[in-house]
Amino acid sequence: MGRYIARRLLIAIPTLVGASILIFAMVYALPGDPIRALAGDRPISPAVVQVLTDRFHLDDPLFVQYWEYLKGLLSGDLGTDFRGRPVLDTIERTLPVTIRLTIVAVIFEAVIGLIAGVLAGIRRNGYFDNLVLVSTTVIVSIPILVLAFLAQLLFGLKLGWFPIAGTRDGWYSYVLPGLVLASGSLAYVARLTRTSIAENMRADYVRTAKAKGLPPSRVILRHTLRNSLIPVVTFIGADIGALLGGAIVTETVFNLPGIGRELFDSIKAQEGAVVVGIVTLMVFFFIFFNLIVDVLYAVLDPRIRYD
Amino acid sequence: MTDQQQRDLLHDEVEAGTTTGLASPSVDVTSARQNSLWSDAWGSLRRNVLFWIGAVLTVLFAVMAVFPQLFARGQDPRACDLANSKALPSAEHWFGYDVQGCDYMANVVYGARNSLIIGIVAVLVVLVLGVLVGALAGYFGGWTDGILSRLTDVFYALPLILGALVLLRVGPSTSIPIINTRGPGAVALALALFGWMTAMRLVRSQVIAVKSSDYVAAARAMGASNTRILVRHIMPNAVAPVLVYTTITIGVLIAAEATLTYLGVGLQRPAISWGLQIAAGQDSIRTAPHLVLFPSIVLTLTVMAFIMMGDALRDALDPRQRA
Numbered sequence: 086m087g088r089y090i091a092r093r094l095l096i097a098i099p100t101l102v103g104a105s106i107l108i109f110a111m112v113y114a115l116p117g118d119p120i121r122a123l124a125g126d127r128p129i130s131p132a133v134v135q136v137l138t139d140r141f142h143l144d145d146p147l148f149v150q151y152w153e154y155l156k157g158l159l160s161g162d163l164g165t166d167f168r169g170r171p172v173l174d175t176i177e178r179t180l181p182v183t184i185r186l187t188i189v190a191v192i193f194e195a196v197i198g199l200i201a202g203v204l205a206g207i208r209r210n211g212y213f214d215n216l217v218l219v220s221t222t223v224i225v226s227i228p229i230l231v232l233a234f235l236a237q238l239l240f241g242l243k244l245g246w247f248p249i250a251g252t253r254d255g256w257y258s259y260v261l262p263g264l265v266l267a268s269g270s271l272a273y274v275a276r277l278t279r280t281s282i283a284e285n286m287r288a289d290y291v292r293t294a295k296a297k298g299l300p301p302s303r304v305i306l307r308h309t310l311r312n313s314l315i316p317v318v319t320f321i322g323a324d325i326g327a328l329l330g331g332a333i334v335t336e337t338v339f340n341l342p343g344i345g346r347e348l349f350d351s352i353k354a355q356e357g358a359v360v361v362g363i364v365t366l367m368v369f370f371f372i373f374f375n376l377i378v379d380v381l382y383a384v385l386d387p388r389i390r391y392d
Numbered sequence: 393m394t395d396q397q398q399r400d401l402l403h404d405e406v407e408a409g410t411t412t413g414l415a416s417p418s419v420d421v422t423s424a425r426q427n428s429l430w431s432d433a434w435g436s437l438r439r440n441v442l443f444w445i446g447a448v449l450t451v452l453f454a455v456m457a458v459f460p461q462l463f464a465r466g467q468d469p470r471a472c473d474l475a476n477s478k479a480l481p482s483a484e485h486w487f488g489y490d491v492q493g494c495d496y497m498a499n500v501v502y503g504a505r506n507s508l509i510i511g512i513v514a515v516l517v518v519l520v521l522g523v524l525v526g527a528l529a530g531y532f533g534g535w536t537d538g539i540l541s542r543l544t545d546v547f548y549a550l551p552l553i554l555g556a557l558v559l560l561r562v563g564p565s566t567s568i569p570i571i572n573t574r575g576p577g578a579v580a581l582a583l584a585l586f587g588w589m590t591a592m593r594l595v596r597s598q599v600i601a602v603k604s605s606d607y608v609a610a611a612r613a614m615g616a617s618n619t620r621i622l623v624r625h626i627m628p629n630a631v632a633p634v635l636v637y638t639t640i641t642i643g644v645l646i647a648a649e650a651t652l653t654y655l656g657v658g659l660q661r662p663a664i665s666w667g668l669q670i671a672a673g674q675d676s677i678r679t680a681p682h683l684v685l686f687p688s689i690v691l692t693l694t695v696m697a698f699i700m701m702g703d704a705l706r707d708a709l710d711p712r713q714r715a
Binding site for chain 2: 223229
């Protein structure tokens with residue numbers, strides 16, 4: 086087990102470095118003048134340009150720039166944006182919003198997805214099963230962008246149940262964006278649970294449990310559900326990593342000041358250091374949660390051994 | 393190996409019952425005795441309602457992309473009168489008018505072309521990249537596989553929208569052809585560059601699974617070259633899962649294009665695109681919700697058409713699900 090984790094970590098590091106080089110190269114190596122963009126239409130003195138160019142190593146070759154960046158990264162310094170604010174401060178300011186959004190989304194995903202999946206799975210081809218199949222197809226097909234506007238129109242403007250922008254109402258303002266962000270994964274969890282339950286309902290140990298005369302609720306909750314949960318739990322775990330990096334659209338439409346919207350604003354303003362910092366963090370989350378899930382798999386399913 | 397030899401080989405496989413069940417569609421010696429995978433699949437597709445809904449919608453939007461005039465009810469999308477700005481839908485103008493006072497139905501209808509072109513071109517590039525990298529990694533294994541798989545991991549860790557967003561933002565200021573145009577080609581290429589990884593993994597695992605099968609060993613024993621084994625024996629077997637993946641991915645990429653365009657890095661005015669219409673309508677969502685609603689509905693129906701067909705194809709092509 087320990088050796089497996091060590092090997093996975095060794096594979097994860099080059100992936101992380103590779104992804105950050107990729108994004109770094111796109112942001113920095115391609116021509117374009119961030120200093121000019123910063124100045125906008127106003128004139129800017131050559132001395133200022135020179136100082137900024139030196140400070141951000143803009144004249145050095147790409148790998149020198151990346152090496153400088155990596156040195157800073159290892160000592161906990163993510164650099165500063167062109168206005169002199171540390172990138173780390175920006176992340177500390179925006180990350181809590183994204184974390185709250187992700188928590189709300191995961192709760193929706195787990196609760197609604199699981200319930201729908203279980204109800205569909207125990208009576209395969211029944212009325213509820215078909216309802217779940219059709220509605221998940223529809224939900225998966227609605228782009229997040231469209232879903233966000235539909236939710237705003239229906240629950241925000243028509244019914245007035247939820248705020249449609251900002252974070253003024255505390256956790257309550259995360260409900261609508263959280264539901265929108267969760268929708269795709271929610272449908273997937275429902276289908277995964279359905280398939281998993283339906284397969285296990287035919288398993289020998291479930292037939293045994295029924296033959297022993299256990300009440301149906303106990304057969305489903307204690308015997309079927311427990312074993313069916315393994316793929317679902319691992320999917321939700323991996324999805325946390327993806328949700329933390331997938332909120333650009335949701336945060337932009339609902340005007341939530343999280344890392345997704347910060348990243349989008351920084352891409353527009355060509356704030357290279359912020360873009361690279363946030364994307365590296367997102368990739369780190371993605372890899373980290375995938376690693377956790379792989380380990381979790383072994384803990385939950387004793388048939389899997391990694392040595 | 394001559395064609396005759398290969399036909400004999402396949403014939404023997406069928407007699408001995410050693411095929412993987414996915415007989416090569418290029419030489420169909422099985423048709424006389426048993427149904428092929430494809431005729432079985434067609435049989436089950438024909439009875440699937442969702443497949444027909446998806447297929448009808450796809451044909452509808454394809455015709456709309458080629459001949460938008462047929463659906464625009466005689467209106468020119470660029471003939472606008474500011475007096476009609478944001479007018480609500482009426483019997484004459486089903487979708488109302490947009491902010492500029494242009495007939496909205498004509499605009500929405502003309503938007504189909506860009507969406508479909510980008511979706512299809514992007515998926516073709518995804519297939520070329522995915523099949524090429526996946527087949528090389530799966531077939532040669534060893535360090536080739538190691539390097540290509542790590543490269544795939546790196547791209548996989550970056551979300552599709554994010555990678556394409558950054559590339560399209562810096563694209564216009566570079567000298568890279570296509571990427572610097574801000575046109576449909578740039579969007580399609582950016583989507584493909586950050587969306588080929590699943591196709592690669594799919595092809596790679598298919599190739600590894602087929603590589604160790606008896607009929608490939610037999611072909612190799614008869615002196616077939618690497619290229620021939622890849623093209624004649626391994627590729628045909630990967631067709632079914634890749635087809636399912638392709639169909640669904642067209643829908644996913646069309647949604648991604650609308651998102652990128654909405655975020656301001658995709659297609660630019662005066663191009664007609666659903667993403668641009670949603671972005672423009674967003675500001676008047678309180679007074680004229682139809683401006684967001686109609687392009688959203690049509691976009692969703694297009695994405696849904698491909699996803700429904702892909703779902704149905706997967707069910708039909710997976711023999712294990714058939715009782």
